[in-house]
Amino acid sequence: xxxxxxxxxxxxxxxxxxxxxxxxxxxxxxxxxxxxxxxxxxxxxxxxxxxxxxxxxxxxxxxxxxxxxxxxxxxxxxxxxxxxxxxxxxxxxxxxxxxxxxxxxxxxxxxxxxxxxxxxxxxxxxxxxxxxxxxxxxxxxxxxxxxxxxxxxxxxxxxxxxxxxxxxxxxxxxxxxxxxxxxxxxxxxxxxxxxxxxxxxxxxxxxxxxxxxxxxxxxxxxxxxxxxxxxxxxxxxxxxxxxxxxxxxxxxxxxxxxxxxxxxxxxxxxxxxxxxxxxxxxxxxxxxxxxxxxxxxxxxxxxxxxxxxxxxxxxxxxxxxxxxxxxxxxxxxxxxxxxxxxxxxxxxxxxxxxxxxxxxxxxxxxxxxxxxxxxxxxxxxxxxxxxxxxxxxxxxxxxxxxxxxxxxxxxx
Numbered sequence: 001x002x003x004x005x006x007x008x009x010x011x012x013x014x015x016x017x018x019x020x021x022x023x024x025x026x027x028x029x030x031x032x033x034x035x036x037x038x039x040x041x042x043x044x045x046x047x048x049x050x051x052x053x054x055x056x057x058x059x060x061x062x063x064x065x066x067x068x069x070x071x072x073x074x075x076x077x078x079x080x081x082x083x084x085x086x087x088x089x090x091x092x093x094x095x096x097x098x099x100x101x102x103x104x105x106x107x108x109x110x111x112x113x114x115x116x117x118x119x120x121x122x123x124x125x126x127x128x129x130x131x132x133x134x135x136x137x138x139x140x141x142x143x144x145x146x147x148x149x150x151x152x153x154x155x156x157x158x159x160x161x162x163x164x165x166x167x168x169x170x171x172x173x174x175x176x177x178x179x180x181x182x183x184x185x186x187x188x189x190x191x192x193x194x195x196x197x198x199x200x201x202x203x204x205x206x207x208x209x210x211x212x213x214x215x216x217x218x219x220x221x222x223x224x225x226x227x228x229x230x231x232x233x234x235x236x237x238x239x240x241x242x243x244x245x246x247x248x249x250x251x252x253x254x255x256x257x258x259x260x261x262x263x264x265x266x267x268x269x270x271x272x273x274x275x276x277x278x279x280x281x282x283x284x285x286x287x288x289x290x291x292x293x294x295x296x297x298x299x300x301x302x303x304x305x306x307x308x309x310x311x312x313x314x315x316x317x318x319x320x321x322x323x324x325x326x327x328x329x330x331x332x333x334x335x336x337x338x339x340x341x342x343x344x345x346x347x348x349x350x351x352x353x354x355x356x357x358x359x360x361x362x363x364x365x366x367x368x369x370x371x372x373x374x375x376x377x378x379x380x381x382x383x384x385x386x387x388x389x390x391x392x393x394x395x396x397x398x399x400x401x402x403x404x405x406x407x408x409x410x411x412x
Contacts, residue, residue, distance in 0.1 A: 003029045003125075003156040005319070006143050008132060009163030010034075012043060012108075013291035013308040015115035015126075017160060020057055020316045022122035029154050030119055031145055032128040033163070037109035037116075041188035041270040043304055044111070044223055045215050046104040048097035049389030050306025053313050054104070059115070063106055066114040069218035070200070072102040077205030077254040080367035086253075090201065096388040103202065103387075105217045107190075135159065135172040141286035158328065159287045160315075165277070167293035173284040177295060180345075182273035183352045185232065186299055188225045189242055190217075192266040196259035197222060206366065207251040209358045213302070214249075214260060224249065224260055227274065227300065227356035242269045274298050274352060276345045282311075282337060283330040290315055295341060298348030300356060301386050307344070311337065343390035346398045347382040350406055368408050379406050 005021065007014045010032025018030040046054065054060040073090040077083065093102030106114075120126045127147050134144040137159060144153045161169025170177065199216045206212075211227040226248055228235055236245045242265040249257040275298060282294035290311035297303050314333045322328040354366055373379040378397075385393040396402060403409075 001152055001154045003027045003154060005029075005158045005160055006031065006141075006154050006156045007160040007162055008135070008143060008169050009161065009167075009291075009293070010116050010119075010126065010128060011037075011112050011162065011164065011291070012115060012305060013312055014160065014162030015112065015119045016057065016059060016309065016312045017162065017290065017316060018119035018124040018126070019059070019115060019122050020312065021319055022119060022124040023058075024316070024320050026319070028119070028124040029156070030116075030124050030126045031130040031132065031143065032116065032126070033130055033132070035129040037112040039190060039267040040108055041190075041268060042299060043108045044105055044217065045302045045305065046309070047303055047306040047387055047389075048093065048100045048103060049387070049392075050303070050309050051100045051104045052097045053306065053309035057309065057313050057316070059118070062114060062118055063104065063111070066110055067106060067218070069105045069216070070101045070103070071105060071202045071216060072200040073202075075201060075203045077203060077207075077251070078366055078370060079207040079251075079253045079363065081253065081370060083253055083255055093202075093387070096384070102200075103215070105215055105223070107217060107221075132168055135168055137173055137284060137286035139285070157286075158319075161287060161289040161293040162291055164292045165296065167289060169287050170279075170289055170293050173287050173289075175279050175281065175284055175289065177277055177279055179277040180275050182230060182275045183298070184230055184274050184356045185228050185235075185271050186225060186274045187228075187236055187245060187269060187271040188223065189245060189265055189269045190267040191222050191224055191246065191260060191263035192220060194220050194222045194259050194263040197256060203254065204355060205251060205254045205257075206355050206358075207253050210248045210251075211356045212249055212251070212254070212257065214257075215302075221266065222260060222263065229358055236269060236271065245269055272299070274300050274356065276341075276348060278338075278341045278345070280338070281334045283334060288315060288328075288330050288333070294337065297341065297344045298352060300351050301344060301348045303344060303386065307340070310340070340390055343385060343393070343398045346403070347385045347390070350382045350403065351386070353407060365407065369406065372408070382406070
Protein backbone atom coordinates (compact mmCIF):
# COMPACT_ATOMS: atom_id res chain seq x y z
CA UNK A 1 0.00 0.00 0.00
CA UNK A 2 2.25 2.74 -1.34
CA UNK A 3 1.02 6.15 -2.49
CA UNK A 4 2.48 9.44 -3.65
CA UNK A 5 0.87 11.14 -0.67
CA UNK A 6 -1.45 10.26 2.19
CA UNK A 7 -3.81 13.01 3.37
CA UNK A 8 -5.14 12.68 6.92
CA UNK A 9 -8.41 14.59 7.16
CA UNK A 10 -11.09 14.61 4.49
CA UNK A 11 -12.69 17.96 5.27
CA UNK A 12 -12.51 20.95 2.97
CA UNK A 13 -8.72 21.31 2.87
CA UNK A 14 -7.88 17.62 2.67
CA UNK A 15 -10.52 16.80 0.07
CA UNK A 16 -9.63 19.84 -2.05
CA UNK A 17 -5.95 18.88 -2.02
CA UNK A 18 -6.81 15.27 -2.84
CA UNK A 19 -8.95 16.35 -5.79
CA UNK A 20 -6.34 18.72 -7.21
CA UNK A 21 -3.35 16.40 -6.80
CA UNK A 22 -5.23 13.34 -8.08
CA UNK A 23 -6.28 15.37 -11.11
CA UNK A 24 -2.58 16.07 -11.69
CA UNK A 25 -1.87 12.35 -11.80
CA UNK A 26 -0.75 11.66 -8.23
CA UNK A 27 -1.66 8.44 -6.43
CA UNK A 28 -3.49 9.82 -3.38
CA UNK A 29 -4.97 8.21 -0.28
CA UNK A 30 -7.50 10.35 1.62
CA UNK A 31 -8.47 9.28 5.14
CA UNK A 32 -11.49 10.81 6.90
CA UNK A 33 -12.56 9.85 10.43
CA UNK A 34 -16.26 10.78 10.21
CA UNK A 35 -18.93 8.70 8.54
CA UNK A 36 -21.10 11.75 7.87
CA UNK A 37 -20.15 15.42 7.75
CA UNK A 38 -21.80 17.47 10.48
CA UNK A 39 -22.51 21.15 11.04
CA UNK A 40 -19.39 22.51 12.76
CA UNK A 41 -20.75 26.09 12.97
CA UNK A 42 -17.84 27.41 10.92
CA UNK A 43 -16.29 27.04 7.49
CA UNK A 44 -19.06 28.42 5.25
CA UNK A 45 -17.93 31.90 4.16
CA UNK A 46 -15.14 32.46 1.64
CA UNK A 47 -13.73 36.00 1.33
CA UNK A 48 -13.28 37.38 -2.20
CA UNK A 49 -9.55 36.58 -2.17
CA UNK A 50 -10.40 33.03 -1.13
CA UNK A 51 -12.89 32.76 -4.00
CA UNK A 52 -10.02 33.67 -6.33
CA UNK A 53 -8.07 30.74 -4.86
CA UNK A 54 -10.94 28.34 -5.63
CA UNK A 55 -10.84 29.56 -9.21
CA UNK A 56 -7.09 29.01 -9.45
CA UNK A 57 -7.63 25.48 -8.16
CA UNK A 58 -10.35 24.78 -10.72
CA UNK A 59 -12.96 24.23 -7.99
CA UNK A 60 -15.13 27.34 -8.24
CA UNK A 61 -17.65 25.96 -10.75
CA UNK A 62 -17.97 22.80 -8.66
CA UNK A 63 -18.84 24.83 -5.55
CA UNK A 64 -21.36 26.93 -7.46
CA UNK A 65 -23.05 23.82 -8.85
CA UNK A 66 -23.36 22.52 -5.26
CA UNK A 67 -25.35 25.59 -4.23
CA UNK A 68 -22.73 28.30 -3.72
CA UNK A 69 -24.31 31.66 -2.89
CA UNK A 70 -22.63 35.03 -3.40
CA UNK A 71 -23.07 37.98 -1.03
CA UNK A 72 -22.71 41.30 -2.81
CA UNK A 73 -22.86 44.05 -0.17
CA UNK A 74 -22.04 44.75 3.46
CA UNK A 75 -23.47 47.00 6.19
CA UNK A 76 -21.83 47.88 9.49
CA UNK A 77 -24.21 48.83 12.31
CA UNK A 78 -23.36 50.31 15.69
CA UNK A 79 -25.27 51.73 18.64
CA UNK A 80 -23.58 55.09 17.99
CA UNK A 81 -24.92 55.25 14.40
CA UNK A 82 -28.40 55.80 12.96
CA UNK A 83 -29.58 52.67 11.09
CA UNK A 84 -30.70 54.71 8.07
CA UNK A 85 -27.22 56.22 7.77
CA UNK A 86 -25.62 52.76 7.91
CA UNK A 87 -27.92 51.39 5.22
CA UNK A 88 -27.72 54.45 2.95
CA UNK A 89 -24.40 53.43 1.42
CA UNK A 90 -23.74 49.68 1.75
CA UNK A 91 -20.24 48.58 0.84
CA UNK A 92 -20.18 46.80 -2.54
CA UNK A 93 -18.25 43.55 -2.13
CA UNK A 94 -17.38 43.08 -5.78
CA UNK A 95 -14.55 45.60 -5.54
CA UNK A 96 -12.04 43.36 -3.77
CA UNK A 97 -11.15 40.69 -6.36
CA UNK A 98 -11.35 40.60 -10.13
CA UNK A 99 -14.40 38.77 -11.52
CA UNK A 100 -15.65 37.93 -8.00
CA UNK A 101 -19.04 39.48 -7.09
CA UNK A 102 -18.41 39.04 -3.37
CA UNK A 103 -17.92 36.38 -0.68
CA UNK A 104 -19.13 32.87 -1.42
CA UNK A 105 -21.25 30.91 1.08
CA UNK A 106 -21.91 27.17 1.05
CA UNK A 107 -23.09 25.01 3.96
CA UNK A 108 -20.20 23.16 5.60
CA UNK A 109 -21.48 19.56 5.36
CA UNK A 110 -22.41 19.99 1.69
CA UNK A 111 -19.13 21.75 1.01
CA UNK A 112 -17.14 18.88 2.50
CA UNK A 113 -19.14 16.17 0.73
CA UNK A 114 -18.86 17.95 -2.62
CA UNK A 115 -15.07 18.06 -2.42
CA UNK A 116 -14.80 14.51 -1.06
CA UNK A 117 -16.85 13.23 -3.99
CA UNK A 118 -14.72 15.29 -6.37
CA UNK A 119 -11.53 13.73 -4.98
CA UNK A 120 -12.93 10.27 -5.56
CA UNK A 121 -14.05 11.21 -9.08
CA UNK A 122 -10.52 12.43 -9.86
CA UNK A 123 -9.11 9.03 -8.89
CA UNK A 124 -8.06 9.45 -5.26
CA UNK A 125 -8.62 6.52 -2.90
CA UNK A 126 -11.05 7.94 -0.36
CA UNK A 127 -11.85 6.03 2.83
CA UNK A 128 -14.26 6.78 5.70
CA UNK A 129 -14.83 6.28 8.56
CA UNK A 130 -11.20 5.71 9.49
CA UNK A 131 -9.40 5.51 12.81
CA UNK A 132 -5.77 6.59 12.60
CA UNK A 133 -3.75 4.29 14.85
CA UNK A 134 -0.20 5.51 14.25
CA UNK A 135 1.74 8.04 12.20
CA UNK A 136 5.41 7.66 11.36
CA UNK A 137 7.31 10.54 9.77
CA UNK A 138 10.92 11.20 8.85
CA UNK A 139 12.73 9.16 6.18
CA UNK A 140 10.01 6.52 5.77
CA UNK A 141 6.58 8.08 6.41
CA UNK A 142 3.52 5.91 6.95
CA UNK A 143 0.04 5.96 8.41
CA UNK A 144 -1.47 2.93 10.14
CA UNK A 145 -5.24 3.06 10.23
CA UNK A 146 -8.32 0.93 10.80
CA UNK A 147 -11.10 0.81 8.22
CA UNK A 148 -14.06 -1.59 8.22
CA UNK A 149 -12.55 -3.45 11.18
CA UNK A 150 -9.23 -4.14 9.46
CA UNK A 151 -5.90 -2.46 10.12
CA UNK A 152 -3.71 -1.28 7.25
CA UNK A 153 -0.46 0.62 6.86
CA UNK A 154 -0.04 3.04 3.97
CA UNK A 155 3.39 4.34 2.93
CA UNK A 156 4.11 7.57 1.06
CA UNK A 157 6.97 10.06 0.73
CA UNK A 158 4.66 12.71 2.18
CA UNK A 159 1.92 12.75 4.82
CA UNK A 160 -0.40 15.78 4.78
CA UNK A 161 -2.04 16.91 8.01
CA UNK A 162 -5.44 18.36 7.14
CA UNK A 163 -7.42 17.18 10.15
CA UNK A 164 -7.97 20.48 11.92
CA UNK A 165 -7.00 21.98 15.24
CA UNK A 166 -6.28 18.71 17.04
CA UNK A 167 -4.01 17.48 14.24
CA UNK A 168 -2.46 14.07 14.84
CA UNK A 169 0.06 14.69 12.07
CA UNK A 170 1.17 17.90 13.77
CA UNK A 171 1.53 16.04 17.07
CA UNK A 172 3.60 13.31 15.41
CA UNK A 173 5.84 15.88 13.73
CA UNK A 174 6.63 17.81 16.89
CA UNK A 175 5.69 21.10 15.22
CA UNK A 176 4.89 23.60 17.97
CA UNK A 177 1.54 25.39 17.98
CA UNK A 178 1.48 28.93 19.37
CA UNK A 179 -1.75 30.50 20.66
CA UNK A 180 -2.65 33.90 22.01
CA UNK A 181 -5.07 34.44 24.87
CA UNK A 182 -8.81 34.21 24.09
CA UNK A 183 -10.41 37.59 23.49
CA UNK A 184 -14.08 36.74 23.98
CA UNK A 185 -16.71 34.06 23.32
CA UNK A 186 -18.06 33.55 19.83
CA UNK A 187 -21.20 31.51 19.13
CA UNK A 188 -22.73 30.44 15.84
CA UNK A 189 -26.06 29.08 14.64
CA UNK A 190 -27.71 28.30 11.30
CA UNK A 191 -31.15 29.90 10.98
CA UNK A 192 -33.86 28.90 8.50
CA UNK A 193 -37.16 30.48 7.46
CA UNK A 194 -35.66 33.96 7.63
CA UNK A 195 -38.08 36.41 6.04
CA UNK A 196 -37.22 40.04 5.50
CA UNK A 197 -33.43 39.81 5.31
CA UNK A 198 -31.71 40.81 2.07
CA UNK A 199 -30.25 37.50 0.80
CA UNK A 200 -27.23 39.21 -0.74
CA UNK A 201 -26.31 41.38 2.27
CA UNK A 202 -23.99 40.53 5.14
CA UNK A 203 -23.82 42.64 8.27
CA UNK A 204 -21.92 43.22 11.48
CA UNK A 205 -22.89 45.32 14.47
CA UNK A 206 -22.49 45.92 18.18
CA UNK A 207 -24.99 47.05 20.82
CA UNK A 208 -24.83 46.85 24.62
CA UNK A 209 -23.06 43.57 25.50
CA UNK A 210 -23.41 41.71 22.21
CA UNK A 211 -21.80 41.86 18.77
CA UNK A 212 -23.31 40.08 15.77
CA UNK A 213 -22.44 38.95 12.27
CA UNK A 214 -24.89 37.62 9.67
CA UNK A 215 -24.08 35.80 6.41
CA UNK A 216 -27.02 34.73 4.22
CA UNK A 217 -26.73 31.43 2.39
CA UNK A 218 -29.76 31.78 0.14
CA UNK A 219 -33.18 30.09 0.26
CA UNK A 220 -34.06 31.77 3.57
CA UNK A 221 -30.99 30.47 5.44
CA UNK A 222 -28.60 32.73 7.33
CA UNK A 223 -25.56 31.76 9.37
CA UNK A 224 -25.38 34.07 12.37
CA UNK A 225 -22.61 34.61 14.90
CA UNK A 226 -22.56 36.47 18.17
CA UNK A 227 -19.70 37.68 20.34
CA UNK A 228 -19.89 38.24 24.08
CA UNK A 229 -17.55 38.73 27.03
CA UNK A 230 -15.41 35.94 28.49
CA UNK A 231 -17.00 36.28 31.91
CA UNK A 232 -20.42 35.40 30.40
CA UNK A 233 -19.43 31.80 29.68
CA UNK A 234 -22.88 30.31 30.32
CA UNK A 235 -24.93 33.09 28.72
CA UNK A 236 -26.59 30.82 26.15
CA UNK A 237 -26.47 27.48 27.93
CA UNK A 238 -29.56 25.33 28.41
CA UNK A 239 -32.33 23.89 26.29
CA UNK A 240 -33.59 27.31 25.26
CA UNK A 241 -30.09 28.63 24.53
CA UNK A 242 -30.64 28.88 20.77
CA UNK A 243 -33.80 30.90 21.20
CA UNK A 244 -32.17 33.25 23.74
CA UNK A 245 -29.22 33.60 21.38
CA UNK A 246 -31.49 34.72 18.54
CA UNK A 247 -33.34 37.12 20.82
CA UNK A 248 -30.00 38.85 21.47
CA UNK A 249 -30.03 39.88 17.81
CA UNK A 250 -32.96 42.24 18.35
CA UNK A 251 -31.10 45.55 18.29
CA UNK A 252 -32.28 49.11 17.97
CA UNK A 253 -29.26 49.91 15.81
CA UNK A 254 -30.09 47.09 13.34
CA UNK A 255 -33.90 46.87 12.91
CA UNK A 256 -33.73 44.17 10.21
CA UNK A 257 -32.22 41.82 12.79
CA UNK A 258 -35.81 41.13 13.85
CA UNK A 259 -35.98 38.83 10.82
CA UNK A 260 -33.07 36.81 12.20
CA UNK A 261 -34.58 36.63 15.68
CA UNK A 262 -37.85 35.33 14.20
CA UNK A 263 -36.11 32.57 12.24
CA UNK A 264 -35.97 28.88 13.06
CA UNK A 265 -32.80 27.36 14.59
CA UNK A 266 -31.63 24.74 12.08
CA UNK A 267 -28.55 23.27 13.69
CA UNK A 268 -26.44 23.22 16.82
CA UNK A 269 -25.48 26.33 18.75
CA UNK A 270 -21.75 26.14 19.46
CA UNK A 271 -19.68 28.61 21.46
CA UNK A 272 -15.89 28.78 21.27
CA UNK A 273 -13.01 31.10 22.05
CA UNK A 274 -11.95 33.77 19.59
CA UNK A 275 -8.20 33.64 19.35
CA UNK A 276 -5.34 33.00 16.95
CA UNK A 277 -2.91 30.13 16.61
CA UNK A 278 0.11 29.69 14.37
CA UNK A 279 3.14 27.54 13.65
CA UNK A 280 6.65 28.77 12.88
CA UNK A 281 7.00 26.29 10.01
CA UNK A 282 4.04 24.17 8.84
CA UNK A 283 6.23 21.32 7.63
CA UNK A 284 8.74 18.77 8.91
CA UNK A 285 10.56 15.78 7.38
CA UNK A 286 7.89 13.61 5.78
CA UNK A 287 4.91 15.91 6.36
CA UNK A 288 3.22 19.24 5.65
CA UNK A 289 0.25 20.87 7.39
CA UNK A 290 -2.61 22.79 5.79
CA UNK A 291 -5.68 24.60 7.11
CA UNK A 292 -6.30 24.73 10.85
CA UNK A 293 -3.70 21.98 11.42
CA UNK A 294 -1.08 24.62 10.57
CA UNK A 295 -2.68 27.29 12.79
CA UNK A 296 -5.80 29.41 12.50
CA UNK A 297 -6.89 33.03 12.45
CA UNK A 298 -9.32 34.62 14.92
CA UNK A 299 -12.74 33.47 13.67
CA UNK A 300 -14.04 37.05 13.84
CA UNK A 301 -12.33 37.54 10.46
CA UNK A 302 -14.13 34.51 9.00
CA UNK A 303 -11.08 33.54 6.97
CA UNK A 304 -10.68 29.84 7.76
CA UNK A 305 -11.71 28.72 4.29
CA UNK A 306 -9.79 31.43 2.44
CA UNK A 307 -6.63 30.51 4.36
CA UNK A 308 -7.21 26.83 3.67
CA UNK A 309 -7.78 27.27 -0.07
CA UNK A 310 -4.58 29.29 -0.39
CA UNK A 311 -2.72 26.60 1.55
CA UNK A 312 -4.06 23.99 -0.86
CA UNK A 313 -3.12 26.05 -3.90
CA UNK A 314 0.45 26.73 -2.76
CA UNK A 315 1.12 23.18 -1.55
CA UNK A 316 -0.38 21.60 -4.67
CA UNK A 317 1.68 23.91 -6.90
CA UNK A 318 4.86 22.89 -5.07
CA UNK A 319 3.98 19.22 -5.43
CA UNK A 320 3.27 19.60 -9.14
CA UNK A 321 6.62 21.32 -9.66
CA UNK A 322 8.59 18.71 -7.69
CA UNK A 323 10.36 16.15 -9.84
CA UNK A 324 9.75 12.44 -9.24
CA UNK A 325 11.81 11.05 -6.34
CA UNK A 326 12.75 14.58 -5.20
CA UNK A 327 11.77 16.05 -1.85
CA UNK A 328 9.37 19.00 -2.14
CA UNK A 329 10.66 22.35 -0.89
CA UNK A 330 7.99 23.83 1.37
CA UNK A 331 10.13 26.77 2.56
CA UNK A 332 8.33 29.25 0.24
CA UNK A 333 4.98 28.04 1.61
CA UNK A 334 6.19 28.55 5.19
CA UNK A 335 7.51 32.04 4.44
CA UNK A 336 4.31 33.19 2.73
CA UNK A 337 2.03 31.64 5.35
CA UNK A 338 3.96 33.11 8.27
CA UNK A 339 3.59 36.66 6.95
CA UNK A 340 0.00 36.05 5.83
CA UNK A 341 -1.04 34.85 9.27
CA UNK A 342 0.88 37.64 11.02
CA UNK A 343 -1.00 40.25 9.05
CA UNK A 344 -4.36 38.55 9.53
CA UNK A 345 -3.66 38.18 13.23
CA UNK A 346 -3.14 41.94 13.39
CA UNK A 347 -6.37 42.57 11.46
CA UNK A 348 -8.29 40.25 13.76
CA UNK A 349 -6.96 41.95 16.87
CA UNK A 350 -8.19 45.30 15.59
CA UNK A 351 -11.55 43.87 14.56
CA UNK A 352 -12.06 42.22 17.95
CA UNK A 353 -11.00 45.36 19.82
CA UNK A 354 -13.47 47.48 17.88
CA UNK A 355 -16.48 45.17 17.57
CA UNK A 356 -16.31 42.62 20.39
CA UNK A 357 -15.52 44.67 23.47
CA UNK A 358 -18.32 46.14 25.54
CA UNK A 359 -18.98 48.85 28.09
CA UNK A 360 -18.78 52.62 28.01
CA UNK A 361 -15.08 52.85 27.04
CA UNK A 362 -15.53 50.41 24.15
CA UNK A 363 -18.67 52.22 23.00
CA UNK A 364 -16.83 55.55 22.90
CA UNK A 365 -13.88 53.93 21.09
CA UNK A 366 -16.20 52.68 18.34
CA UNK A 367 -17.99 56.01 18.08
CA UNK A 368 -14.74 57.88 17.61
CA UNK A 369 -13.44 55.25 15.19
CA UNK A 370 -16.49 55.56 12.92
CA UNK A 371 -16.30 59.34 13.11
CA UNK A 372 -12.59 59.49 12.27
CA UNK A 373 -12.79 56.84 9.54
CA UNK A 374 -15.26 59.02 7.63
CA UNK A 375 -12.51 61.63 7.33
CA UNK A 376 -9.65 59.12 6.98
CA UNK A 377 -10.65 55.88 5.22
CA UNK A 378 -7.15 54.43 5.71
CA UNK A 379 -8.20 53.65 9.29
CA UNK A 380 -10.30 50.83 7.84
CA UNK A 381 -7.59 49.19 5.73
CA UNK A 382 -7.41 46.18 8.04
CA UNK A 383 -10.87 45.36 6.67
CA UNK A 384 -9.51 45.50 3.13
CA UNK A 385 -6.89 42.93 4.16
CA UNK A 386 -9.69 40.63 5.29
CA UNK A 387 -11.66 40.98 2.06
CA UNK A 388 -8.98 41.44 -0.61
CA UNK A 389 -6.15 39.50 1.00
CA UNK A 390 -3.41 40.70 3.37
CA UNK A 391 -0.87 41.11 0.57
CA UNK A 392 -3.00 43.83 -1.04
CA UNK A 393 -2.57 46.25 1.86
CA UNK A 394 0.64 48.28 2.50
CA UNK A 395 3.01 46.77 5.06
CA UNK A 396 2.82 49.85 7.30
CA UNK A 397 -0.83 49.04 8.06
CA UNK A 398 0.35 46.08 10.15
CA UNK A 399 2.40 48.11 12.62
CA UNK A 400 1.92 49.34 16.16
CA UNK A 401 1.86 52.92 14.88
CA UNK A 402 -1.16 52.13 12.73
CA UNK A 403 -2.86 50.24 15.58
CA UNK A 404 -2.50 53.38 17.70
CA UNK A 405 -4.03 55.49 14.91
CA UNK A 406 -7.02 53.19 14.52
CA UNK A 407 -7.71 53.01 18.25
CA UNK A 408 -7.06 56.71 18.85
CA UNK A 409 -4.03 56.09 21.06
CA UNK A 410 -1.49 58.33 19.34
CA UNK A 411 -1.23 60.65 22.35
CA UNK A 412 -1.84 58.05 25.04
